[in-house]
């Protein structure tokens with residue numbers, strides 16, 4: 062899709078200027094550009110009163126349809142969905158337990174997690190009162206370590222799909238088989254793992270019991286939304302703990318506008334031509350490569366795979382022959398320039414990324430020009 066141009070004046074009123082985000086869907090830089098059709102749907106929803114239980118049920122059916130799951134729920138971001146995953150597996154629909162959270166004394170409250178899958182968002186699980194049982198040594202994990210981790214207090218086994226993390230884990234289908242053989246549900250965080258669109262059905266098909274995706278990242282839906290899908294009984298439990306119900310998830314309200322906006326965004330997202338989209342990204346990244354490839358000491362190429370670079374990105378590798386300013390300095394200086402430019406830096410320590418996801422063509426030109434000046438300057 063062609064991205065709408067930024068509206069500077071709306072930030073200027075606050076004394077701010079837009080930034081250029083070549084760092085993917087990073088929340089701290091604005092997330093993603095919302096689809097105009099979604100904004101229009103939210104605008105119309107905003108003056109329409111509706112029963113929220115009925116709206117959530119209807120929206121959940123759409124999420125279920127597109128994920129291949131039994132049921133779905135719109136959540137307050139993927140992070141809010143993680144809170145509800147934990148509440149669902151620990152308290153279920155038992156109001157006595159739900160009311161006690163985050164005090165989980167006397168409840169099955171252990172969540173098994175790869176040590177390598179510990180990440181800042183996992184505090185969302187802990188906030189419900191979950192206790193982690195870590196497996197693996199941080200770099201790799203054997204199946205027997207998972208086998209040995211189940212106890213009478215196990216509530217779930219958690220799995221993270223995230224760039225630069227997932228490849229070293231117990232393969233997901235085996236993780237599900239082993240957990241299910243022990244009678245334990247598998248809860249998944251795949252917040253930033255769509256596109257590719259096929260991932261929207263993949264984990265449910267492989268056995269996941271609950272999966273969360275961000276609605277405000279790759280789907281270009283409302284920034285504050287998430288897509289929770291999975292088994293009907295667990296979705297029912299997640300919703301029982303969620304707003305508008307007055308339990309631990311009440312602080313994670315999702316508005317009617319956001320629910321309707323996410324449904325609209327998802328409908329458009331799943332029907333888009335992914336090959337054409339990737340061709341566009343590839344063309345954009347090739348421009349970066351063409352502009353920088355001759356610079357000595359750099360290795361610049363387009364990267365795209367199933368694990369780490371989920372859409373085509375331009376990778377700027379700093380080789381041993383590079384003797385210019387450091388990679389970190391370049392990132393810092395661009396982040397403090399006018400206009401502010403954020404490059405992707407979550408990959409290897411010797412690379413920077415230009416992620417085209419949130420770039421208009423004219424923003425890309427600015428990124429290329431500034432980057433070229435820094436690298437040859």
Ligand SMILES: *Cc1c(COP(=O)(O)O)cnc(C)c1O
Pocket residue numbers: 088137138139140141182222223250251252253274275276277278284285286287
């Ligand atoms: C971005 C992200 C989240 C949070 O998603 P939000 O929709 O911003 O709440 C959670 N987990 C992972 C792995 C993420 O990348």
